[in-house]
Structure formats: C-alpha cells, structure tokens
Amino acid sequence: MQYTPSPTEEGSRPAQAETGGGRATRAIEYAAFVASAAIAGLGVVWLLAPDLNPFGNGEMRSLASMAFGPAAVAGTALVLGGAGIVLGALLLLGGRAARTAIAGVGGAALALTMAAVLGSMGIIAFTGYLFGLAAVAAGVATIAVMLVRAPRLGLLLLAGLIAVVATAVWLAGLTLEGLIEFATAFSTALAAEAPNLAVAAIVVTATLLWAALAITTLRKSPAGGPFEAWLVRHRRSLTVLAALGPVPYAVARISWLTPWPLFGPTAAELPPSMLATGLMLGAGAAAASTLTLGLILPWGRRFPRWMPRVGGQDVPVATAVVPGSIAAGVLCISAAPMLVTVVGNPGSPVDALLVNLVLPLWFWGPMLALAVWAYAAWRRDDARRA
Numbered sequence: 074m075q076y077t078p079s080p081t082e083e084g085s086r087p088a089q090a091e092t093g094g095g096r097a098t099r100a101i102e103y104a105a106f107v108a109s110a111a112i113a114g115l116g117v118v119w120l121l122a123p124d125l126n127p128f129g130n131g132e133m134r135s136l137a138s139m140a141f142g143p144a145a146v147a148g149t150a151l152v153l154g155g156a157g158i159v160l161g162a163l164l165l166l167g168g169r170a171a172r173t174a175i176a177g178v179g180g181a182a183l184a185l186t187m188a189a190v191l192g193s194m195g196i197i198a199f200t201g202y203l204f205g206l207a208a209v210a211a212g213v214a215t216i217a218v219m220l221v222r223a224p225r226l227g228l229l230l231l232a233g234l235i236a237v238v239a240t241a242v243w244l245a246g247l248t249l250e251g252l253i254e255f256a257t258a259f260s261t262a263l264a265a266e267a268p269n270l271a272v273a274a275i276v277v278t279a280t281l282l283w284a285a286l287a288i289t290t291l292r293k294s295p296a297g298g299p300f301e302a303w304l305v306r307h308r309r310s311l312t313v314l315a316a317l318g319p320v321p322y323a324v325a326r327i328s329w330l331t332p333w334p335l336f337g338p339t340a341a342e343l344p345p346s347m348l349a350t351g352l353m354l355g356a357g358a359a360a361a362s363t364l365t366l367g368l369i370l371p372w373g374r375r376f377p378r379w380m381p382r383v384g385g386q387d388v389p390v391a392t393a394v395v396p397g398s399i400a401a402g403v404l405c406i407s408a409a410p411m412l413v414t415v416v417g418n419p420g421s422p423v424d425a426l427l428v429n430l431v432l433p434l435w436f437w438g439p440m441l442a443l444a445v446w447a448y449a450a451w452r453r454d455d456a457r458r459a
Contacts, residue, residue: 101285102164105180108279109157112187115272116151123147127269133193135410149190157183157279164286177290184284188406191276197407197434199266199273200400202259205357212356223379237330241352245330251345255353258346281402288446301450308447309369315444316365318404318437319358325431326355336431361400365441368393368448390452397445404438 119126127133129143138146160179164172216234219227241247263270291297304311328335329351334343337351367373373393378384411434429435 098286098289099165101282101289102161102176105279105282105286106158106161106165108275108282109154109161109183111154111275112191112279113151113154113158115275116147116149116154119143119147120151125268127195127272128193132266132269133195133272135189135191135193136413137190138193139410139413146190149186153183153187153190157283173290173293176286177294180283180285180287180290184280184287187276187280187283189409192280192406192410193273193276194407194411195269196273196277196403197411199270200403201354201357202263204361205353205355206259208357208360209353212360218381219379222381222384223377226379240330241348244332245340245348246343246345247348247352248345252349254346255349259350277399277402277406280406281398284402285398301446304443304447305451305454308444308451311440311447312365312369312444315368315437315440316362318365318433318440319361321431321433323355323358323362326351326358329355336427365397365444368397368444373448374452390449394445394449397441397448401438401442401445404434404441408434408438 119129123129123143126143126147128135128138128146135146137149156179160175160183163175167175212234216227216230219230221227238247292301325335329337329343329348332340334340337343337347372388374388376383376386376388411432412429
C-alpha cells in the first residue's frame with residue numbers, strides 16, 4: 074500500500090525545516106555581529122599601535138595596503154567593523170523584510186570590501202602549511218586504521234607510502250636531519266606567526282559569515298531556485314573543475330622527487346629541509362583534490378564502512394559544507410592579492426603567468442565555492458525527496 078502523509082504531517086515538515094533554517098541563520102547573524110566587533114577591535118589596535126599592524130611591516134599585503142598604505146587599512150577595518158556591528162544589530166532586531174534587504178545587500182558589500190581591504194596572500198600561505206601538515210598526519214592515521222579494518226586497501230596504500238618515502242630518500246636526498254630541521258623551523262615560524270594567524274582567522278571568519286548571509290538571501294530570491302537547480306544539474310562538472318585546481322601545484326611538488334624538480338632549485342641544490350616542505354605542501358594539494366572529489370563520490374554521501382563509529386552512516390551536510398566553504402573563502406580572498414602581487418613584480422611576465430597557472434587561486438576558489446554550493450543544494454533536494 075502506498076503511504077500518503079496526512080495534512081498535519083505535510084504541514085509540519087516545511088515548518089520544521091524553516092525553524093531549523095531560521096535557527097541556523099540566526100546563529101550566523103550573531104556570529105557575524107561578533108566577528109565584526111573583532112574586526113573593529115583590530116582597527117582600533119592598529120590605529121593606536123601601528124607597529125602591531127601586519128599590513129605595515131610587510132608580513133601581510135592586501136589590495137588596500139598596496140594601494141593606500143597600512144594606515145588606510147587600519148582606519149577602513151574600524152569602519153568596516155563598525156558597519157558590521159550596526160548591520161548585525163539591525164539583523165538581530167529588525168523585521169523579516171528589513172533583514173532580507175540588509176543581509177543581501179549589506180552582507181555582500183561587507184564581504185567583498187573586507188576581502189579587498191584585509192585579504193592577503195599570507196592567508197593562503199598560513200592555510201596551506203597548516204593543511205599540508207594536517208593532510209600528512211591524517212593520511213598516516215587513515216592508513217593505520219585501514220590496515221585493521223580494510224587490510225587489502227590499507228596494505229595497498231601502505232605500499233604506496235613506502236614507495237614515496239623510499240623515492241624521497243634514495244633519489245631526492247631526504248634525510249632525517251632535514252626532517253628535524255624542517256620540523257624545528259616550522260614550529261618556530263608557527264609560534265612567531267601566531268598573531269598573524271589570529272588576524273587571518275578573524276578576517277576569513279567575518280568575510281565568510283557575511284557572504285553566507287548574502288548567499289542565504291540569494292537562495293530565497295526568485296532567481297535562487299533556478300540557479301540552485303542549475304548548480305545541481307552541473308554539480309559533477311563543477312566539482313571536477315574544482316578538483317583540478319590544486320593539481321598543477323601537486324604535480325610541481327611531486328616533481329621534486331625526480332632529477333628534474335619544477336619551480337624550485339635544481340636537484341643538486343635542493344636542501345633536504347626544503348624538500349620536506351615541498352612534499353608536505355604537495356601532499357596537502359593532493360588531499361585537497363581528493364576531498365573535493367568526495368562531493369560527488371559515494372563516500373561524500375555516506376561514510377565508508379571501514380571508518381570507526383560512523384562507518385555506513387550518512388555524512389552530515391555541514392561536515393562537507395563548512396570546511397569546503399572555509400577553503401573556498403580562503404582561496405577567493407587570497408586570489409586577487411596574489412594576482413596583483415605577482416603581476417606587479419618587475420620580473421618576467423612569463424613567470425607571473427606560470428605562477429598563476431601552477432597555483433590558480435583565481436580559478437580554484439570560485440569553482441570550489443560553486444561545487445560546495447551545488448553539494449549543499451543536492452543534499453537539500455535529496456532530503457526533501459526522502
């Protein structure tokens with residue numbers, strides 16, 4: 074017998090979905106208010122203590138700092154943070170119509186302006202190093218788990234890891250001393266860059282929160298439905314394009330295992346510590362491509378059964394959307410400063426072109442954002458059908 078939901082059930086499901094969505098939007102509004110207050114606080118600190126401004130000592134460079142200087146960045150950060158506080162208060166206190174207009178127009182304006190004023194190449198550098206280290210640690214842990222729960226695949230991956238390490242040691246010259254030197258330098262730099270990491274985290278958080286509010290408003294507009302339907306129809310193509318973004322960089326770093334390293338010193342001049350750095354970043358790029366493909370592969374919909382505790386369960390949408398959105402935001406925020414910085418250097422235009430082809434943030438970021446959005450819309454439609 075075919076089941077037909079009662080009118081009460083039919084009416085309760087959208088209401089429940091709307092309530093859940095409303096709570097999530099409300100949480101984003103509160104978070105955007107707090108993040109804007111943090112941006113304003115940074116502006117005040119930089120105005121009172123210019124030596125603490127990372128845009129003034131060359132540690133971070135944005136479009137605004139390159140064009141107008143660090144003082145303008147500090148003042149604009151204070152203005153942007155203040156505007157975010159006001160808009161956040163209006164969102165939290167205003168009616169639905171006013172909130173829609175504020176979230177849509179104000180959120181988009183704040184997100185774009187924050188990215189232009191505070192977005193920096195340093196953000197992608199910090200993220201790349203941290204993600205590369207996390208990718209190496211997660212890869213080793215994954216192989217260890219699979220050796221127990223999925224031995225055949227685990228042994229295959231272990232053999233691949235041993236082959237890479239053997240190649241790095243015997244052909245590329247990786248040494249234990251080089252690894253220790255890399256680890257020491259990395260930990261020292263991480264501690265020294267902790268304040269800049271905090272600034273980057275605040276900038277990315279505030280920008281993404283206001284962008285999320287703008288996208289939520291767009292979704293509810295008349296054009297939102299057709300656009301999301303288009304995303305769902307083309308989600309596989311968009312995801313494959315996004316997964317191709319880090320591939321050139323991964324290939325360049327893998328080439329350091331050969332006698333013909335790309336975008337680095339010659340094989341004879343490549344020190345072991347730099348080799349370790351390059352391999353870690355290459356591992357991060359390969360992991361980024363693999364995880365992106367998860368947006369369209371079965372294990373992006375349901376956890377593999379070899380995973381402890383969660384194996385066989387549905388992947389929560391936020392588990393893929395939140396980190397994917399953060400990654401897309403970091404890439405998009407860093408794309409313009411990197412493009413301007415590289416093109417503005419007095420070096421060869423060919424070198425500038427190659428850098429932006431090997432690490433195409435201008436392409437990778439938008440494609441990843443669309444792929445993540447398509448995944449979220451597809452999972453939402455899937456839940457409705459269920």
